[in-house]
Amino acid sequence: MTNSERAVAVADAMSDIREIDHAGIDRDSVELIRQRLIQLAQQKELFSWSDFPPDDSRDGSTLYLLSQDDDHRFALYLQSVADTTQAPPHDHLTWACIVGLEGKELNRRYEQRAGQGCPKVLDEFVVEHGTGIAFLPDDVHSIHVEGGSLNFHCYGHDLLDLPARNYWSQSDGEWRTMKIQYPIIDARS
Numbered sequence: 503m504t505n506s507e508r509a510v511a512v513a514d515a516m517s518d519i520r521e522i523d524h525a526g527i528d529r530d531s532v533e534l535i536r537q538r539l540i541q542l543a544q545q546k547e548l549f550s551w552s553d554f555p556p557d558d559s560r561d562g563s564t565l566y567l568l569s570q571d572d573d574h575r576f577a578l579y580l581q582s583v584a585d586t587t588q589a590p591p592h593d594h595l596t597w598a599c600i601v602g603l604e605g606k607e608l609n610r611r612y613e614q615r616a617g618q619g620c621p622k623v624l625d626e627f628v629v630e631h632g633t634g635i636a637f638l639p640d641d642v643h644s645i646h647v648e649g650g651s652l653n654f655h656c657y658g659h660d661l662l663d664l665p666a667r668n669y670w671s672q673s674d675g676e677w678r679t680m681k682i683q684y685p686i687i688d689a690r691s
């Protein structure tokens with residue numbers, strides 16, 4: 503395997519995803535995006551933990567950028583988790599799709615939208631290799647990883663360029679907003 507094989511596989515997938523998005527975003531189209539990323543994840547040897555290790559300098563969860571358009575749309579990341587990581591209930595302000603390569607990422611979906619009070623769990627889904635989960639912009643989920651994971655996280659828009667997204671603060675008992683500022687490693691070919 504080579505970097506150029508990975509670049510071609512990523513470019514092909516993102517080209518298809520751009521077309522799906524162009525036709526309009528709804529439950530059916532994010533499902534198509536999910537399926538296209540599951541297909542990309544079948545080339546597992548191109549996306550290995552050894553090439554995308556968790557970065558010790560951070561909190562054990564590292565985002566590698568694989569692709570992003572010049573206008574900040576269509577961002578594909580690899581999230582590499584050494585052991586544990588969590589994200590409280592939040593939305594994305596754009597469509598989002600998570601697809602598994604290694605390990606397990608527990609996703610909880612919630613009944614409420616941001617601003618609708620304390621989130622109640624709607625259902626749970628474990629993302630692992632061969633599976634994935636897709637969200638519309640105002641869907642709310644939380645993530646919980648134990649034992650490490652490597653996953654695609656794909657968004658309709660570059661995370662760093664998005665406005666502050668909504669999250670449920672358990673300690674404050676209210677919805678708050680947070681701008682994503684954490685470092686992302688640019689791994690584009």
Ligand SMILES: [Fe+2]
Pocket residue numbers: 589592593594598643
């Ligand atoms: Fe999320």
